[in-house]
Amino acid sequence: MERIAELSVTGRVQVHLPFHFLYGRYLPKVLEYRLNPELSFNFHTLDIFREKDYLRMAAPLREAGLRVTFHAPFMDLRPGALDPWIRDASRRRIEQAIQVATYFQPAAIVCHPSFDDRYYVSSEDQWLENSVQTWRQLLAAAPVRLVLENVYERGPRQLRRLLAALDTPQCGFCFDTGHFQVFSQAPLADWLETLHPYLRHVHLHDNNGDVDAHLPMGEGKFPFADLFEFLEKKGCRPIFAIEAHNERNLLRSLENLERMAFLGGDAPC
Numbered sequence: 506m507e508r509i510a511e512l513s514v515t516g517r518v519q520v521h522l523p524f525h526f527l528y529g530r531y532l533p534k535v536l537e538y539r540l541n542p543e544l545s546f547n548f549h550t551l552d553i554f555r556e557k558d559y560l561r562m563a564a565p566l567r568e569a570g571l572r573v574t575f576h577a578p579f580m581d582l583r584p585g586a587l588d589p590w591i592r593d594a595s596r597r598r599i600e601q602a603i604q605v606a607t608y609f610q611p612a613a614i615v616c617h618p619s620f621d622d623r624y625y626v627s628s629e630d631q632w633l634e635n636s637v638q639t640w641r642q643l644l645a646a647a648p649v650r651l652v653l654e655n656v657y658e659r660g661p662r663q664l665r666r667l668l669a670a671l672d673t674p675q676c677g678f679c680f681d682t683g684h685f686q687v688f689s690q691a692p693l694a695d696w697l698e699t700l701h702p703y704l705r706h707v708h709l710h711d712n713n714g715d716v717d718a719h720l721p722m723g724e725g726k727f728p729f730a731d732l733f734e735f736l737e738k739k740g741c742r743p744i745f746a747i748e749a750h751n752e753r754n755l756l757r758s759l760e761n762l763e764r765m766a767f768l769g770g771d772a773p774c
Contacts, residue, residue: 519746585636677705721757
């Protein structure tokens with residue numbers, strides 16, 4: 506981990522970190538190496554931790570001047586579900602993460618619209634109507650910007666429709682490079698041209714197009730040079746978050762990003 510402190514990019518990106526890892530083990534390393542955490546929450550975390558636990562973690566991060574972003578729960582949630590009970594349960598679970606944000610004052614909260622055309626067969630318009638209703642409720646409760654991330658979407662159209670319908674600067678787009686590489690059937694240029702007006706956040710990880718392997722960026726097949734060239738041309742500086750699932754991959758991603766010589770900074774496209 507010592508090598509991380511030598512890299513100039515370290516303090517300019519977010520680093521994915523489950524909250525229970527921060528609480529149980531990683532807070533001293535986060536402070537020592539001045540890592541800006543993107544804290545992720547799942548149902549288990551939100552059920553077992555309490556206000557005192559969040560305050561205990563938030564205070565040293567704030568005192569160190571570190572930027573925090575959030576990653577809301579994803580598993581099993583369908584904010585645009587056709588079944589109103591499922592939709593309501595999904596909204597309430599995401600609301601829990603939004604409530605925790607009051608302790609940490611994150612720069613953004615990453616959420617998942619979860620459109621999947623293998624699931625919502627012939628139901629896209631109803632999914633959109635339900636999604637707009639859910640996200641408007643969540644945006645009203647959110648103290649910071651929500652950024653909606655691609656996962657199973659095969660192209661950018663559904664997310665563009667959703668973001669255009671919401672039509673608020675409080676809601677943006679989070680582009681996940683690894684999810685694009687595995688699930689998209691549309692080229693990168695289509696995603697960027699369609700959604701760059703909403704782009705505020707980018708998740709950086711890589712794979713070979715077969716599984717969501719979370720390889721260090723630059724060690725799979727995602728065309729990072731094309732992404733960075735497009736962002737440079739548009740003058741776009743989103744927040745970057747490295748989604749590495751172990752210390753080795755984090756270091757490798759930071760080293761590779763430093764060689765690529767492009768960084769974000771939360772400026773509109």
